[in-house]
Amino acid sequence: MYFLPLRKEQKYYKETYSYLGFLMSIAWIYATSNEIVGVITMIGVVTGLSMELLGLTIMAWSNCIGDIVADIAVVKQGFPKMAMAAAIGGPLFNLLIGFGLPFTIAAAQGKEIELQINPVYRLLMLYLGISLVTTFVALFVQRFTVRWPHAAVLIFIFITFLIFICLAEFNVL
Missing domain, CATH: 1.20.5 (Single alpha-helices involved in coiled-coils or other helix-helix interfaces)
Incomplete structure (x- = not known):
């Protein structure tokens, strides 16, 4: 050619x-x-180190670098609502498709998926619930606008999550 x-x-x-x-x-x-x-x-x-800790830190951070760069570029172009939708919608889509689809296929085939719940998974579910409730309450109180205090609270939640995950990893908890 x-x-x-x-x-x-x-x-x-x-x-x-x-x-x-x-x-x-x-x-x-x-x-x-x-x-x-x-x-x-x-x-x-x-x-x-366990695969859970490495997945929650290194893999998660490396997976989000491209999204962060793209979202910052979209904000700088003057579309903050679009960047906010992408920042929430992208990981939510990955979570729902990445976990929901295999579980749905297994349930449709009549198979059972057994999860081994350890302290790291319990903390993960707890902090996921805390961050979701915090976000829903903050959005409702602030009339569906996002302000910097909400971001500061979410960053604080994330830092405490990482601290507790490390403590659980090293059997301190």
Whole structure:
């Protein structure tokens, strides 16, 4: 295709290469994500940290860096409501599809999924509930506008969450 003159270029090349490019991007994302998980697993084995702690810190932070950069760019372009919707909607979509879809498929097939609830998971569920209730109450009280005190409270909740997760990881709790 590279050596063909433009007037003789076949239209099916564009469609075929689009599909091939899409499949290659899926393959690269799959390979890269497997390597990242492998590296983080190796960090867990070397340091003795659990996969839960590494997933709640390193994996979660690295997963959100792209979203943070994109949301800041959208705010700087003058669309703060769109950035707020993306900041809440993106992780919510990932959570609902990432957990909801496998559980729904398993339930539809009549399978049971057994979860082993440990102190880290209990803290995760507790702090998820606290942050959701805080956000709902703050949005209702502030008439569905977000102000900096709400962000400060959420950051405080996150920091205390990390402290308690580390304490639970090292069996202090």
